[in-house]
Amino acid sequence: MEATWLGRLLEVVPLAGALLVAGYAGAVPSEAESRSGAGAGGRVAVRFLGHACFLLQWQPEGGAAPVRVVTDPYPADMGYGPLQVSADLVVASHDHFDHCASGAVGGRPETIIGTSGKGKDWVACDREVKGLRVKGFPTYHDPGRGGERGKNMAFLVQAGDFRFLHLGDLGHVLSPDQAQDIGPVDVLFVPVGGHYTIDASQAWQVVGALRPKVAVPMHYLTPAIRDWPLAPVDEFLRARPSVPVRHMAEAEVAPGGLPQALEVWHLVGPQG
Numbered sequence: 001m002e003a004t005w006l007g008r009l010l011e012v013v014p015l016a017g018a019l020l021v022a023g024y025a026g027a028v029p030s031e032a033e034s035r036s037g038a039g040a041g042g043r044v045a046v047r048f049l050g051h052a053c054f055l056l057q058w059q060p061e062g063g064a065a066p067v068r069v070v071t072d073p074y075p076a077d078m079g080y081g082p083l084q085v086s087a088d089l090v091v092a093s094h095d096h097f098d099h100c101a102s103g104a105v106g107g108r109p110e111t112i113i114g115t116s117g118k119g120k121d122w123v124a125c126d127r128e129v130k131g132l133r134v135k136g137f138p139t140y141h142d143p144g145r146g147g148e149r150g151k152n153m154a155f156l157v158q159a160g161d162f163r164f165l166h167l168g169d170l171g172h173v174l175s176p177d178q179a180q181d182i183g184p185v186d187v188l189f190v191p192v193g194g195h196y197t198i199d200a201s202q203a204w205q206v207v208g209a210l211r212p213k214v215a216v217p218m219h220y221l222t223p224a225i226r227d228w229p230l231a232p233v234d235e236f237l238r239a240r241p242s243v244p245v246r247h248m249a250e251a252e253v254a255p256g257g258l259p260q261a262l263e264v265w266h267l268v269g270p271q272g
Contacts, residue, residue, distance in 0.1 A: 042160045043254040046187070048269035049073075050080040052099060052168065052219045054189060055087070058159040060131060067130045069157060070109065071166045071189070072099040079224040080270050089129050093168020094119050094141065094152045112136075112155075114168065119150020133158040137182055141196075142171035149196065154182070162186050162253050165210065169197045169219065179209040186258055187265075188212035191219035193230030200236040213258045216251075216265050224271040237266060 042060040049055055052072040059066045068087040076082035078098055086107030092100035094115040102111040114136050116123055125136040135156045141149035149171060157164045165182060166189040174182075188210055191197035197219055198206065207215045217237070221230040237245050245264045 044159050046251045048267035050269045070105050073101045073104050074098045075101040091155050114153020115151050141169050173202050173205045174209050185210045185212040187214045189216045192217040192236035193220035195229045214265050222271050
């Protein structure tokens with residue numbers, strides 16, 4: 001029926017038919033447009049709060065209320081001072097003190113923690129919270145399958161069309177199967193400081209396996225935690241001179257705003 005109607009319109013009004021056909025063709029976004037967030041992505045503001053803690057504020061399309069997510073919150077006495085932030089959702093990669101201080105976040109957020117028993121067991125997660133999809137991918141805190149520091153959960157947070165992956169305290173390079181299970185990543189939060197996690201060289205291997213559009217380093221030495229045995233972020237930033245590095249206080253991920261080729265976004269947080 002639709003094909004017959006369309007054919008008659010083309011015969012009677014060629015120009016209108018041409019415009020209608022163009023509209024039909026444009027109604028189906030290409031894969032590239034879908035991956036870049038063209039369509040239902042809204043926009044996401046990203047702010048680094050220090051260590052492995054970020055604030056993601058998703059503003060959906062259509063004027064809905066924004067949704068605020070805090071990752072891996074730390075306690076006030078760790079060195080960065082109190083977290084002066086509220087959220088709807090807290091996502092913590094594992095239940096070590098410097099990553100799961102959900103009580104430090106205001107707003108009575110719902111909390112998802114990826115492990116229990118101080119990293120002894122994973123806590124499975126694949127659910128929707130306030131329009132966000134949150135999915136956990138089991139990993140380890142060390143290269144010995146958790147024998148030294150326990151387990152860790154990498155969390156994928158999908159806001160509209162945008163896919164954010166927070167690796168927590170990842171302690172090993174991802175296997176090809178793990179990278180395939182995770183799938184496409186737009187923005188990757190990756191630890192780079194070594195000792196407790198992967199180091200800068202291993203972080204670049206993980207970036208190569210996941211192929212995000214943006215890599216954001218985290219969990220590195222800053223003045224706030226100057227006594228911790230971590231490497232500074234510069235070791236990661238300087239390791240790939242061919243990859244552009246952008247330094248900024250806050251980033252916004254919006255439709256059409258992601259780079260076509262990999263970039264590193266160094267989000268400058270408190271004391272580093």
